[in-house]
Amino acid sequence: xxxxxxxxxxxxxxxxxxxxxxxxxxxxxxxxxxxxxxxxxxxxxxxxxxxxxxxxxxxxxxxxxxxxxxxxxxxxxxxxxxxxxxxxxxxxxxxxxxxxxxxxxxxxxxxxxxxxxxxxxxxxxxxxxxxxxxxxxxxxxxxxxxxxxxxxxxxxxxxxxxxxxxxxxxxxxxxxxxxxxxxxxxxxxxxxxxxxxxxxxxxxxxxxxxxxxxxxxxxxxxxxxxxxxxxxxxxxxxxxxxxxxxxxxxxxxxxxxxxxxxxxxxxxxxxxxxxxxxxxxxxxxxxxxxxxxxxxxxxxxxxxxxxxxxxxxxxxxxxxxxxxxxxx
Amino acid sequence: xxxxxxxxxxxxxxxxxxxxxxxxxxxxxxxxxxxxxxxxxxxxxxxxxxxxxxxxxxxxxxxxxxxxxxxxxxxxxxxxxxxxxxxxxxxxxxxxxxxxxxxxxxxxxxxxxxxxxxxxxxxxxxxxxxxxxxxxxxxxxxxxxxxxxxxxxxxxxxxxxxxxxxxxxxxxxxxxxxxxxxxxxxxxxxxxxxxxxxxxxxxxxxxxxxxxxxxxxxxxxxxxxxxxxxxxxxxxxxxxxxxxxxxxxxxxxxxxxxxxxxxxxxxxxxxxxxxxxxxxxxxxxxxxxxxxxxxxxxxxxxxxxxxxxxxxxxxxxxxxxxxxxxxx
Numbered sequence: 039x040x041x042x043x044x045x046x047x048x049x050x051x052x053x054x055x056x057x058x059x060x061x062x063x064x065x066x067x068x069x070x071x072x073x074x075x076x077x078x079x080x081x082x083x084x085x086x087x088x089x090x091x092x093x094x095x096x097x098x099x100x101x102x103x104x105x106x107x108x109x110x111x112x113x114x115x116x117x118x119x120x121x122x123x124x125x126x127x128x129x130x131x132x133x134x135x136x137x138x139x140x141x142x143x144x145x146x147x148x149x150x151x152x153x154x155x156x157x158x159x160x161x162x163x164x165x166x167x168x169x170x171x172x173x174x175x176x177x178x179x180x181x182x183x184x185x186x187x188x189x190x191x192x193x194x195x196x197x198x199x200x201x202x203x204x205x206x207x208x209x210x211x212x213x214x215x216x217x218x219x220x221x222x223x224x225x226x227x228x229x230x231x232x233x234x235x236x237x238x239x240x241x242x243x244x245x246x247x248x249x250x251x252x253x254x255x256x257x258x259x260x261x262x263x264x265x266x267x268x269x270x271x272x273x274x275x276x277x278x279x280x281x282x283x284x285x286x287x288x289x290x291x292x293x294x295x296x297x298x299x300x301x302x303x304x305x306x307x308x309x310x311x312x313x314x315x316x317x318x319x320x321x322x323x324x325x326x327x328x329x330x331x332x333x334x335x336x337x338x339x340x341x342x343x344x345x346x347x348x349x350x351x352x353x354x355x356x357x358x359x360x361x362x363x364x365x366x
Numbered sequence: 367x368x369x370x371x372x373x374x375x376x377x378x379x380x381x382x383x384x385x386x387x388x389x390x391x392x393x394x395x396x397x398x399x400x401x402x403x404x405x406x407x408x409x410x411x412x413x414x415x416x417x418x419x420x421x422x423x424x425x426x427x428x429x430x431x432x433x434x435x436x437x438x439x440x441x442x443x444x445x446x447x448x449x450x451x452x453x454x455x456x457x458x459x460x461x462x463x464x465x466x467x468x469x470x471x472x473x474x475x476x477x478x479x480x481x482x483x484x485x486x487x488x489x490x491x492x493x494x495x496x497x498x499x500x501x502x503x504x505x506x507x508x509x510x511x512x513x514x515x516x517x518x519x520x521x522x523x524x525x526x527x528x529x530x531x532x533x534x535x536x537x538x539x540x541x542x543x544x545x546x547x548x549x550x551x552x553x554x555x556x557x558x559x560x561x562x563x564x565x566x567x568x569x570x571x572x573x574x575x576x577x578x579x580x581x582x583x584x585x586x587x588x589x590x591x592x593x594x595x596x597x598x599x600x601x602x603x604x605x606x607x608x609x610x611x612x613x614x615x616x617x618x619x620x621x622x623x624x625x626x627x628x629x630x631x632x633x634x635x636x637x638x639x640x641x642x643x644x645x646x647x648x649x650x651x652x653x654x655x656x657x658x659x660x661x662x663x664x665x666x667x668x669x670x671x672x673x674x675x676x677x678x679x680x681x682x683x684x685x686x687x688x689x690x691x692x693x694x
């Protein structure tokens with residue numbers, strides 16, 4: 039019997055989850071919940087209802103796992119605990135500093151409802167975190183580095199869009215090749231923020247806007263840009279549409295460490311991603327973990343969990359003996 | 367309280383486990399068991415007894431996990447089931463085709479003894495397997511490739527040493543750069559065995575040996591070399607000692623797959639290792655999994671398991687809240 043998935047929200051990430059479900063025969067989309075007027079939302083899976091998020095409670099018995107596709111800033115801190123009382127849930131909460139609080143809130147709600155709530159799933163947090171954990175356990179004496187990009191940062195793109203005179207903007211985060219190469223060689227460099235990544239902005243300015251001022255405001259923006267070397271390109275709306283419509287991303291987690299009685303042997307472990315579509319890849323990770331959550335819930339597990347708590351075999355639709363025979 | 371580890375055998379891998387234990391404060395070496403005369407074995411950890419393997423049963427209550435460091439061909443098929451009746455065990459059984467049988471044997475023995483037996487741990491099988499599993503679950507439509515090297519293959523080195531007239535030999539497995547690059551680009555190439563790896567042999571010949579015959583025997587050796595492009599270098603015993611004493615290895619697992627309603631987005635996931643010392647890295651993986659096995663046993667788990675069955679958090683000495691706060 040297939041695992042019935044509900045999706046809350048219908049933005050880019052939700053669409054990524056939806057298309058991932060289509061690639062997994064044992065997963066079935068049961069409903070999409072929205073805060074908009076359901077009649078205004080047209081989804082891509084034939085025959086699946088779009089319902090108001092207020093109607094979610096009525097679907098309690100028809101959904102095995104609800105994948106919550108809201109934003110981390112204001113949606114998920116409210117939504118995930120709320121729905122964890124009713125459903126097994128998965129979210130992609132990515133405000134690193136607030137993970138302990140979010141975990142505690144989801145844990146209490148999920149336990150109250152007898153459900154499992156997996157938080158902070160995706161690739162960072164998510165697969166990158168998992169790899170940091172494995173690397174640290176295998177090489178306790180070492181140092182790890184995370185590089186992001188080349189890829190579109192939605193947060194930075196939004197920050198540029200808020201500048202007066204900007205009609206549209208896209209920001210790419212780019213790892214500095216020399217830094218990545220040094221880390222790969224096991225040189226354990228000390229790297230400043232500026233030495234690890236550069237930022238490149240493509241900006242469509244409103245007519246008559248002061249380009250020099252916009253460029254200066256971007257480059258000096260605290261937290262977002264002031265600690266980086268930033269390049270700004272002004273382009274037309276047509277060029278934006280033609281060349282920058284995608285949401286590629288990726289990056290690498292690299293740990294170099296030493297072993298041996300005299301720490302005489304060096305080792306480098308690297309996990310890297312090159313993604314044409316950040317939301318579709320993230321959605322694919324969420325779908326695989328939704329399968330794991332459904333199973334762990336069936337086994338009686340309750341409360342909040344993270345990717346650290348999920349034995350890898352739970353992610354696969356294949357039987358354990360298949361996995362051992364073909365993937366081990 | 368620290369986790370008490372026993373090591374069975376005292377070859378390169380066992381020494382790797384021993385030095386890994388020194389790097390982990392919560393792990394403690396309790397004893398080394400050998401089939402040799404214990405008086406002839408001098409280990410590097412002060413104050414730890416070296417005992418006959420026949421005395422292992424007497425140490426049952428003083429060891430939490432026994433790490434079995436025998437060879438896969440003849441040692442582990444006998445040793446791991448035998449000792450799994452007495453101890454929680456970890457091994458690095460790597461004969462892929464025989465994993466199902468080995469798993470069944472260890473499972474029966476471990477259940478009989480109320481123990482946990484983790485088989486086929488290390489990097490391949492082990493971390494590579496784990497990454498193949500994660501990649502396949504996230505990107506169900508795709509293709510994965512495993513490249514090994516550059517590194518020393520002990521099996522191939524041994525095969526060359528068995529040729530008449532060969533005094534010593536070292537064989538390096540080398541991935542073909544063009545193949546790796548094509549896979550990294552997501553081109554999904556069809557690759558023959560020959561197109562994926564080359565083999566390079568360094569051989570010390572016995573005096574008066576027929577070098578042309580040796581070279582020909584190597585290059586045409588079935589299974590080991592005949593399907594590869596192989597280079598043979600004859601060197602002196604001094605050069606062998608000076609330039610080829612190490613046991614470096616490594617490799618990459620790469621999966622490229624597609625997502626999207628029309629499979630329009632490509633993604634590449636890569637996990638790669640560059641290891642100065644294959645046995646020390648493998649020993650470090652075994653040590654981390656020994657920690658996990660001790661914990662899972664304490665929770666009441668019994669029977670055979672693999673890396674697929676171990677939730678990542680079990681590998682770490684840190685508390686779950688620490689992991690969430692710092693690695694997620």
